[in-house]
Amino acid sequence: MKPDTNQLEIRGACEHNLKNLNVTIPKNALVVFSGVSGSGKSSLAFDTVYVEGQRKYIESLSSYARQFLGQLERPKYERMRGLAPTVAIEQKTASSNPRSTVATVTEILDYLRVLFARAGDQRCHQCNSPVGKQDPEQIVDRLLGLTEGSSITLHAPLVRARKGEFHTVFEDLMKEGFVRFRIDGEIQRLETPLRLEKNKKHNIDVVVDRIRIRPDIRGRLTDSVETALKVGKGRLSVSLEDGELQFSEDLYCAHCDISLPELSPQLFSFNSPLGACPTCHGLGVAVDVEVDALFPNEKETVLKAMRRISVIWQGRRRGWGVEFWLGVEEILGINPRKKVSSLSREEREALVLGYPVEASLRDKEFIGLWGYMSRDLSMTNSEAVRAYYTRFLSESNCRSCGGSRLRPEARSVYLGGASITQLAEYQVGTLLEYFAGLELKSHLKTIAEEPRKEISRRLQFLLDVGLEYLTLERVAHSLSGGEAQRIRLARQLGSELSGVIYILDEPSIGLHQRDSLRLVKTLLRLKELGNSVIVVEHDPETIRHADWVVDFGPGAGRLGGEIVCSGTLLDLKECTNSLTGDYLSGR
16 A cells, blocks of 8 residues: 555654654644643654654765765654655754854845945945946046036046155156146146155146047047046046046045945955954954043042053063153143043043044054053963953954944945945844835846845745844844744745755744744745644644644653644544643633
8 A cells, every 4th residue: 555645654653752652644734743841742853753854864865975974873763654854943042153143144144245235335434425436438428528618637646645756756657758747736847857845745646638628529538538547547537627526447535545345245244354344353342441440540640540550560661651651742632640530531542542643643643551551461471460451351342343343345335325234233124114115226226136035035034933123233142042943944934945844843932922823824834835844832822723733741751752632623622631632622
């Protein structure tokens, strides 16, 4: 007689406390294993059905592949028919990897990275100006669109705010036939190479052409633009009668005089060196000095407080001590005799953490007390010194990226007015609404269609399993067992596999009654895809929606391991030997 392919038949199951069980379970159905804790539900579901499914899958592989996977021990049973590939979605702790987040686990980040790389609006991370690149033809079209008859001058930028004489720069370009230069804003015609003042910062452009805008100058204008871009290494400055235009073949901010990286998916990944914050290396947190812990006594003078903090101060009168106090007085402008209480928050942070070159008064860098102490700390072998300094350290959000994990160039790319780090702070429900209402330019709609669709699908799956309150930046190890299990369930929904036996371990734990119903709908969707769903569950709502219930008991441990009832919900309610049936029937 041929076996029924629509049923899973198990005979003689003896794993753990199971007592030679015989059971037949319908496939392509939602089946609930119910019963008191310790009655044998997980022993049959996970330790028998799931393990045997995995073992047979490994046996189907080549001997070469099996040597890397190892062998699973055969569960204790006599016969099993109708077994399909098994997938277990257990209630276990989520990944402890600090780099794992909800976005990475659900693979939503992968599609967000593609979306921002292909359809993002890039801006300068320093001044927030729009950044783009143009080819010579686009630049020519833009210039020909100016008012007819207006006069323009094409410059190739050579030097921006740099000290030096630049004698060889003039000499090399004059050999190529260029004789007119714009030096510090003034156009000069040179007969011989010029030497500029060595210690002064200079701006130098070479004048490529002067043109009056007319319809018949496209050929000449194209040649001049290409020449200027070649000499200026991809950059072009055009002087108008009432201003100036900046163009670049590369991603370049003329205001800040910096080049920006090409947009790529790797730029938006904190697991890639191209996208990770250089300070915290993509972790979002860093061990940093706690400024407030350094100033417990507000009545101390700055001099006394700094000496109290630095236990390595003694014997370093000719070391960094002198350099430090010169920096405090000359760069920060703080009198060491002032009391700590008179210092502002900014002054305290500058004393400890330092002062950047851009903000300093004398164009000098001041690395702060902690900068000097860190040098000593890296060189000392004293455990006492290390233990002393540990008191001032704490783990907090990275000072550079604010906990977003990405480098500033990635945080300055926008899609619909929001950056990828801002989207990661949205809750799943809010983010789904954001993508539903996202309006893109016509030429970007086709590019963004597929990534946008995949992101919306995965967000909807998270919504379906009751996780609309999560944010994408939430670290995986902070999730509860139930949340982690439901995320894995949402991933399986997205895979759209069929012909699989899914085995779940109490997925309703921690859910509100409203969310339990949504979870049941998700399980039914898995079934509708052509799968068998076995759920180890105590939740009455899940049991009521099951196609088939297998109730274990009658007790726990050695008093369990038997099947009290195997049938429909009505059969379970009528079973007088079942505690679950007694509860559901109201007895």
